[in-house]
Amino acid sequence: MKRLNPTLLTVLAVAFTVPAVAQQTPSTVTGDAPTVSSVAPVKDLFGKTADVHRFSGRTATVLLFILRDCPIANAYAPEFDRIVNDFSRKKVTFYLVYADSDIPTAELRRHYREYGYHCSALSDSQRTLARRWKAQRTPEAVVIDRAGKVVYQGRIDDRYVDFGKARHLPSRRDLRLVLDALTENRPVAPTTTSVIGCSIPD
DSSP, rough: OOOHHHHHHHHHHTTTTOOOOOOOOTTTOOOOOOOOGGOOOETTSSOOOTTTOOOOTTTEEEEEOOOOHHHHHHHHHHHHHHHHHHHHHGGGEEEEOOOOOOOOOOHHHHHHHHOOOOSEEEOTTTTTHHHHHOOOOEEEEEETTTSSBBBEEOOSOOOOTTTOOOOEEEOOOOOHHHHHHHHHHOOOOEEEOOOOSSEOOO
8 A cells, every 4th residue: 555645744733623712701801793685583582583683874782681580680770770761872782691491481571571671682591692792690681882892792791799799889880981982973892791600591
C-alpha cells in the first residue's frame, strides 16, 4: 500500500479541522437575530401574532424572561411596567416571556393581569426563546437593536444584591440607561450584568 506524503497529510489535517467556538465573556454579549423568514410566527397569550424576530423599524426590542412563581421577577413587575410605559412611545417594543413549562395559558394570563403588565406576553414553555437568547435567570432582560444585535443582557437594575438582600432603591438602573442611549442615538457598548433571580429550567 502506497504511503501518503507527510506534507500532504499535514495539509489535509488543517483543511478538515473544525474551528473552535469562541467563548462569550461575562462582560460582553454578541449575537445576530435569526432572519424573519427562518422562524415560525409566534402567538402571544391572547392569540395575537407577535413579531418577536422583527427588529427593523424599531428603536429597540426588549425581551424580559420571567417565571410565574419567581418572587424577584414578580417584585420587578411595577418597575418593568413603568419602563414599558416610558419607552413604548419611543418605538421600543417589549415582550414579556414566560419560561414556565406545563403551565396552562389561562394561568399565565391570570398572572399577567394580576401583576398589571401592559406589553405583549409570550409563553416559552419549550424554552425556544430562552435557548436562542441564552437566558438563564429571571427576571433577565435582553435588548436587541434595530440591526438585530444584542446590545445588553442582564438585570433590570441593581436593587437586588443577593437572595433576600435588596437595596431600598437601586444605585444603577441598567435597563433604563441602555434604552436611554438607544433612543437618543448614542453608542451602546454590548454588555452583560449578573441577574439575581430564579434559574430557568432546562
